[in-house]
Structures are given as structure tokens and as C-alpha cells.
Amino acid sequence: MTTKFLGATLALLAVFPAFAADVQGDPLAPTSRWSAYSSGRAQTSPMGWSSWNAFATDIDEDKILGSAQALVDSGLARKGYRYVNIDDGWWLQRRASDGELVIRAERFPSTVRAGGLPSFRPFTDRLHAMGLKAGIYSDLGRNTCSQAYSPDDSDLPKGSVEEREVGLYGHIDQDISLFFSAWGFDFIKIDGCGLRAYAAGSEKVMSGAYRELKPLLDMDSVARSDIPGVQSLFRQIDAALIRNNPDGDFVLSLCIWGAGNVRAWGKDFGNISRTSDDINPTWGRLLTNFDSAAKRALYAHPGSWNDPDMLFIGKGDFDADHLTEARSHLSMWAMINAPLMIGMDLRNATPALLEVFGNEEVIALNQDPAGHQAVVAFDSGEVQIFVKTLSTGEKAVALFNRSAAPMAVDLTAAHLKFRDDLDVGLVDVWNGRKQSFRKQVRLHLEAHQTLVFKARGARVLAEGLYLSEQPGNVNPAVDGVRWPAPDPTIHRSAFGWQGTRGSGERPIYAGWGGAQPDSAPFGEALRIGGKKFETGIGVLANSRLEVRNQGYRQFTAIVGVNDSARDERHAVTFTVYGDGKVLATSRALKWGEEGQRISVDVSGVKIVELVARAPIDDPASLPVTWAEAALLSGSAPAQVSQH
Secondary structure (H helix, E strand, C coil), X not given: CCXXXXXXXXXXXHHCHHHHCCCCCCCCCCCCCCCCCCCCCCCCCCEEEECHHHHCCCCCHHHHHHHHHHHHHHXXXXXXXXXXXXXXXXXXXXXXCCXXXXXXXXXXXXXXXXXXXXXXXXXXHHHXXXXXXXXXXXXCCCCCHHHHHCXXXXXXXXXXXXXXXXXXXXXXXXXXXXXXXXXXXXXXXXECHHHCCXXXXXXXXXXXXXXXXXXXXXXXXXXHCCHHHHHHHHHHHHHHHHHHCCCCCCEEEEECCCHHHHHHHXXXXXXXXXXXXXXXXXXXXXXXXXXXXXXXXXXXXXXXXXXXXXXXXXXXXXXXXXXXXXXXXXXXXXXXXXCEEECCCHHHCCHHHHXXXXXXXXXXXXXXXXXXXXXXEECCCXXXXXXXXXXXXXXXXXXXXXXXXXXXXEEECHHHCECCCCCEEEEECCCCCEEEECCEEEEEECCCCEEEEEEECCECCCCEEEHXXXXXXXXXXXXXXXXXXXXXXXXXXXXXXXXXXXXXXXXXXXXXXCCEECCCCCCCCEEECCEEECCEEEEECCEEEEEECCCCCEEEEEEEEECCCCCCCCCEEEEEEECCEEEEECCCECCCCCCEEEEEECCCCCEEEEEEECCCCCHHHCEEXXXXXXXXXXXXXXXXEEC
């Protein structure tokens, strides 16, 4: 390792200390372990109902239990919608004498008990008796989002400045013990407004109504976010959850809206992680939120999922008069394994809307145990095609019309990585219709329509899977991103939180340039030495990918510097490790050179690690490609050869 590269490594650790894992000084050294979050109970993405979209802070026991009963009576609970989550607005204050939280008992009468503070235990016991799970809400800071942004204080905590500090800050162990051990909750959503909205110069603080808390998060500038500070708080919360849930039955939901580059590291700190600001019931906002998660397939795995926010089906552009849009909303959330959290008042749901929520075939795609988020097979501003590998060996494919005009779309066998000389069978998951084609088929989409099929065919790779077909088994432990940048490709909706005041939404969600399936990190093609590859993993230099090997015997890839690299001088060395041992190392490869083929025996190996090293300070200038990277059932002698 050169002195220059060591300096770059130490700088990386200073910015992202989580990358160090158990390795002292070198985040690229193999660890022989899977490092994505695995605590809690989220082997599939959580499903349920949340109070916020329907009621905001105007919540009470009748509204929440009424929606819970609707889940049961409609059959949605039986289909997987089990979590009933109380969002902001449940608390009265924090008692000054001992820091205990006090519930708004007049809104939750079942919590009242003689001789003590109100307790949610009777409430959660009732939900559990209905076969449901119970969720609660808090904030990383002293105060909450509603305290920062609500237009009035009628539903906000009461009392002195200190009594209204109901967030987790300074009370993590106390509050987590209360929520889970004493009150019996199973899920917690943790917002981050308390870490962004209470700066010294904010109106709330200057008025004397709230104490200052120096912001750790900045939505507009990732460089101004204290990422290690935020991660430290989540580590403390995780430790408290494990202590108070010895059976591991909990879900931790991170909600810091794509700030602080959380789309790259949220997978290591919680079960679900918000990738965007709040959704609203407009088509444009759906596109914004969807885009923030849709191209992060390698950053979601069983146990840790991307969260583009709750379903807004039932209102606005997704109400009972817009069932095409409602079906598209559910379909695309299902394809990317997003949490399916209903946000409407289910007591008023029409049969047509209940039918949308309850489509068992769509739900099955979301809950498929393989846990592979769909990968982009075709991409444009008007229409996209997403494909995901299912545990059955079938594929699911969604053709998503983002535009307000009808579209004719050609689906090809190549999109599915199926052979085009044999039949490909399609079953429409919304209406059950069957059809088959060879090579390609033209399909018609209405405005805002999404067609979703389960597809069967003969795989091009007959004896295994490309890594891009199994993103749930590939974890970018280190993705080479040194300086996170806003993602310019995310749809910026015209309807923002300020209407048309100001200059509109700027690109704010960090994460641009991370690891990508079937694409270079910045959306460019996979090309090495002038040769284009249709499949592979694109990532930056100075990266380490963890791959779970599920019984395969051979790993193969063609490695090299991607043609989109700006750095034509420095060489990259590619190394494959199996459970920590070197299996193969390429020669040093520069831009413009042909790729090298690597083929190694991985029989019995549990974790394959793919490391690309270069003696540079800025990996963003040097994207690299693991072209045609695959795990195969057959074995072959280890080889590293020029391709």
C-alpha cells in the first residue's frame, strides 16, 4: 500500500468510521462476514398501517383501533398488513421529576391506570390479541417534526420548555425500555427533525419556545451533516433495542429523508431507511420518492430495506377515481421491496381500494423471501422496465409508464436475461391473463399505468445467476464514495412544500455514484476497453463488495476500468476473497485496457468479497466494472486471464 493510498484510507475512515468494521486502518481488507443490518424482524419488508397520512397529529384511540379493526375485517391483516403504527402526536409531555414520558390520556383512555402514569400496555395488548403488531414514533433530537413545523400547537406537547422535550436525545435507554419492555411495542419509527430544525438562528429557538440543539443534519448540503454523530445515535438505539427485545422481535425504522448520505449507510443501521422527504398524494411526488430508492437495489437486503415513504393510496391522485395510479403506486413499491404501509383512514376505504391493497400476487412480489429489489432493465424519463428475480426462479417484470400519455413498450427476452429462441411465458398479476412470446413483445400502457407480470423462461445463464440478478445477496460494504454528491437524476416535483415560492426543488438526495447493477456508478454503460457489457456490477475504485454465496461452486467475472473513468493514469487491482482468503488477483489494469477474466472455485465459501484497489484520493474519477459477474453451480480451475 502506498503512502498516498494509506492517507486516502485514513481520510475515508474519518468521514465514515462505520466502514472500518472490525478491520483496523483498512476498510478494504476482507472481514469474512456480512455487515448489513440483521437485527430485528424484517426478513421481508414490513407491511401495515400508519396514522400520519390520514390524521397527522390529530390522533386518538378510536381512529387507530378503528383502522386496526378494518385491517382485520377486510382480510388485509391476513394478507400481511400487520403493523399498526402510531405516528407523531401521542405524547403530552416529559415529566420533569424523572424524565418519564406522559401519554395524552384523554385521547387514549385505555392507557389510564390508578396510581401511576398512563401506560400503552392495554392498548398494545389489544392489538396483539387481534393478531397485529404495534408501532410507535419518536425523534433523534429533543423535539419532534410536528413541534418544528405544525402551524398550531393544539396537538403538541404541553408544559415548560424542558417538559416539551419528548424526543430521544439524552433519554435513549430510558425511552426504548419504556416503549418495548414496559409498553410492549414491536416497531419504532425515528424521525430526525430534532437534529435539523432547532439551530440557534431558527425562529422556534429565538422565540424562547425551544432550546437550541446544534444541527447534525442538513437536507440541502450533505457536507454540513455530521454523519458519524447521527450514526452514533442510531448505534445507541440499536443496542437499547437489542437489550429490551431479547427475542429480537422489533423493527427499527430510520427516517432522515435521504439526508447525510443515509441511502448508502442506512442499510447498516436499521431495518428500513427513508430515502426521501415526505410523500404527498400527487403523481409528481410519487416519482420523486420512487426515484430516491429505485436505483439503490444493492443497498437493500433481507433485514434492511429502502423506504421511499408510506403508500398514499386513497387520496388525491391515488383515490378511488384514480385506480390506475393507485395500482401503479402499489406495484412499484412492491417491485422495489419498499415497506407497504397504508396511510389512509381505512374506515372509509371503498371496496375498489381494498382490492388494490389486497392483491395477493402483488403482495407476494413484495414479500418474496429471496429479497431481491428489482433492477432497472430499461430507463428513460417516460417509461422504465424493472426486473426482479424471485425465490421460485421466475422473474417479475414491471413496465412503468411515468408519463401522462399512452406508450407502446417493447419487452424483450434480453430484459429478463432469458433466451430469446425459446418461449417466455407471462402472467399479468393484476388480472391473471396469460401470454407468451419469443424475442420480444409489444405492450400498450395507458397514461400512468404499470403492467406487472410473472415471467418464466430459459435463463441465458443456465447454471447460475449473475450478481445483478441477486442484489439482495450483494452488499456494498465500501462503495468508494468519498464525498457524497446530490443525485441529479431524481424527479423534482413541481409541487413542493412551499408551492411555487422560491426557485423549486434542488437536487438534494445524496448517494450519487454508488454501486449499481448492470450500470456504471453514474448511470453510464458498462464498458471496458471499448467493449460493452449488458450485465455486471459497476462501482468506484477503492470498494469492497460482500457477496453471500448460496451453495454455488464458481465465481466468474471480467474486470477492468470502466470507459467512463476520468482518470486514465492510475491502475486498479481486483482481488477476490473467499471467507477472508485470497482466491485470485488481477494484474494492475488501467483505463482503455482490455478486461481480465477471473474464474475461481468458491465451493464451500460463505462470503465472497470483491475488492478493487487503486492508489488515488478520489475514487469518483475511477469507476470500475465487474462485468458478467456471476455465481455458477459448476466448478472450474482457478484462472486469471486477459480477455
